[in-house]
Amino acid sequence: MPLDKGESRSLRVREQLDHPVIDGDGHTQEFHPIFLEYFREVAGPEVTDRYINARLRASPWHSASVAERQDKRISRPPFWTMPAKNSFDLATAMLPDLFRARFDQIGIDFAVVYTSQFHILKFRDEEIRRAGCRAVNLMNRDQFKAHADRMTPAAMIPLDTPEEGIEELEFCVRELGLKAAMINGVVPRSVPFIEREAPGAARHSMWIDSLCVDSAYDYDPFWAKCVELKICPTTHASGQGWGSRQSITNYSFNHIGAFAAAGEAFCKALFLGGVTNRFPQLRVGFLEGGVNWAVSLYNDLFEHWEKRNMNALQELLNPAQIDRGLLADMVEKYGGEKFAPYVERFREADGSPGARPGHSKEDPDCLDDWARCGINSPADIFTRFIPSFYFGCEADDRTIAHGFNTGCNKMGARLNALFSSDVSHWDVSDMTETLAEAFELVERNLITTDDFRDFTFTNMVKLQAGLNADFFKGTAVETEAAAVLAADRAAVFPSASVQTR
Numbered sequence: 001m002p003l004d005k006g007e008s009r010s011l012r013v014r015e016q017l018d019h020p021v022i023d024g025d026g027h028t029q030e031f032h033p034i035f036l037e038y039f040r041e042v043a044g045p046e047v048t049d050r051y052i053n054a055r056l057r058a059s060p061w062h063s064a065s066v067a068e069r070q071d072k073r074i075s076r077p078p079f080w081t082m083p084a085k086n087s088f089d090l091a092t093a094m095l096p097d098l099f100r101a102r103f104d105q106i107g108i109d110f111a112v113v114y115t116s117q118f119h120i121l122k123f124r125d126e127e128i129r130r131a132g133c134r135a136v137n138l139m140n141r142d143q144f145k146a147h148a149d150r151m152t153p154a155a156m157i158p159l160d161t162p163e164e165g166i167e168e169l170e171f172c173v174r175e176l177g178l179k180a181a182m183i184n185g186v187v188p189r190s191v192p193f194i195e196r197e198a199p200g201a202a203r204h205s206m207w208i209d210s211l212c213v214d215s216a217y218d219y220d221p222f223w224a225k226c227v228e229l230k231i232c233p234t235t236h237a238s239g240q241g242w243g244s245r246q247s248i249t250n251y252s253f254n255h256i257g258a259f260a261a262a263g264e265a266f267c268k269a270l271f272l273g274g275v276t277n278r279f280p281q282l283r284v285g286f287l288e289g290g291v292n293w294a295v296s297l298y299n300d301l302f303e304h305w306e307k308r309n310m311n312a313l314q315e316l317l318n319p320a321q322i323d324r325g326l327l328a329d330m331v332e333k334y335g336g337e338k339f340a341p342y343v344e345r346f347r348e349a350d351g352s353p354g355a356r357p358g359h360s361k362e363d364p365d366c367l368d369d370w371a372r373c374g375i376n377s378p379a380d381i382f383t384r385f386i387p388s389f390y391f392g393c394e395a396d397d398r399t400i401a402h403g404f405n406t407g408c409n410k411m412g413a414r415l416n417a418l419f420s421s422d423v424s425h426w427d428v429s430d431m432t433e434t435l436a437e438a439f440e441l442v443e444r445n446l447i448t449t450d451d452f453r454d455f456t457f458t459n460m461v462k463l464q465a466g467l468n469a470d471f472f473k474g475t476a477v478e479t480e481a482a483a484v485l486a487a488d489r490a491a492v493f494p495s496a497s498v499q500t501r
Contacts, residue, residue: 009436010107019453020477021435022460025287025392025420026111026151029082029093030139035117038139043131051128058119061248069248075241076251081426089431093424100147106423107435110477111151112180112464113144114287116424118236121158121184133158133168141176149475154180154234159211160187162222169222173229179471180464181226185235185266185286186210208242210265212273223279230468234285234392237262259289264297267389271301274372276388283466287392291403291417294391301381302410309375310368324348382411390463392420393455394427395437400455401446418463419456458484 014021040048061074068074083089092098093116103109120132133156140153155172159165165183172178187209195202211219226233239245239261240254247253263286270276270284286294306312315321328346331339375381393400402408403415421434428434438456441447447455457477461484465471472481 008105008107008432010432010434011105013436013439014104014107014109017453017456019457020109020480021107021419021456022477023108023111023421023423024285024390024418024460024463025422026099026108026113027093027116027422027424028096028099028113028140028143028153029090029116029424030136031094035135035139038135039131042134042138043127047127047131050125051132054123054125054128073246074248075246075254076249078240078251078255082424083426083429086430089423089428092431096143096147096151100150102431103150106431108421109150110472110475111421112154112460113140113151114154114182114234114236115140115156117156118238120156122188124160126160126164129158129160130164130168134171137168137172137176137178141178152180152475153178154182157181157183157233159183159219159222162217162219165219165222166225169225169229169231173231179231179468181231181233183233183235185237186239186262189216208265210269210273212266212269212275215273220275220278223275223282227279227281227467232283232285232463232466232468234287234390234463235263235266236287237266238288239265259287260293261289263287263289263391264293267294268297270388271385272369272373274374276384277372277374280384280388281467283388283390283463285390285392285418285463287418287420288394288422289391290393290397290399291391291415292397292399294389294415295402295405295409298381298385298413298415299408299410301385302378305370305375305378305381309370313367378411382413386413386415390416390418390459392418394420394422395434398441398446400438400441404447404451404454414451414454416459416462417455418459461485462488 036048036052039051043051059077060072061069061077064072064074083093092102096113099113103111115136117132117136120129120136123129123132137153137155144151144153155168155176155178157165157168157172169181172181188206189209190202191205191207194205209215211217236259239258242258242261245254245258245261267284267286275282308317324347328343331346332343335343373380373384375384391403393403400417403417406412406414409415419435419438421431422428423431423434435456439452442449442452457480461472461477461481465481465485469485472478475481
């Protein structure tokens, strides 16, 4: 098949833009036999065999009968997740040289490329998990290093503990020279009580550790290491198998909203856990879930803070504020015979309406939900949220427009939506259509050309170069990225661009 398949719609879009296009979420499909070569070199034959055997057992759904799936409530796993009929795109996903050769036709100037080996992060076997991540990182460093001017691979960082995350991040940055990183964002863990009391059932129990609120570990050393190494982490965490996303027959039922659910959990935890307060330099990306969930979360934070900050709690919601005499008088006058036996109870100090015994005896250490956030005014919510978070959106997502809707978003905010193609996966049937599909938002007057520039270029520069000003040095977009950073610095420090006498 000839490489040149003719002019694409995306190429025509790119030719009319006055700025580069950065793909914030390209993917590669690693060829598993080559991956195993790297795995064996990292871990040795014994751990490799353990990994291969674990992979063979990885999908109990396929080996279970229909009756067993129903009895054990085994969720339908993903299936047929790579391009098939479009075999040219499948080859592109596997071969970095071909991917690079097609960049112009796809309409992008630069891409951050992520692994498709997400299953590695789900292994509870620490040796397999850590060796798998190391093998992926070595393999992709080798396969993409010849194309550093047009694409860069993101390291895959295991984060079941902060220590393993720090160790792999150090290796990837200092030894491999990688400059982007992907973390899981949420870690499923067994419930300790069940592990002790019913160890045989422990693997069927689960709580979601969002790393920042009520975590099993203190992850601040990891966030500090990200800042030190100038890494802005991104996450592809998925909520498939959580809560209502546990259909035993329908993958789409489990998949829809799954990345948004996991992204919201992690983002909410970073905010309420005070990470964006303690590490204001840190930038975090949430990929594959879109921006619509973030619009809801951002605005909801304002509503909750306004009603549940400590001053509002004490003034308006503390049961001690109840005028029990007034309440009892109203009950006596309007309650009728059903309430008559309880009138005097409403006058008692512990007789708040509908209260169960001890209901108002709250733990004083768990009253202030905002203690770690550094929030003293609505403006602080904007400051702790908007500069810190970036949201990967796929090309055919119309709700991208909501992120740029300053009329609906509190304080006129524009959330940092990112063009994230997700090429190499089942939801992209033709790589050459993604940019053109995204541009339909402009053609339909859902966003402006300035919004599109931020979506496809500026926001990615601010995310990836937020800590590392040299992130795009030596790339095809170096000059344009430097101009964005210079303009951003001038906006933050306007005096720096004004000559003083």
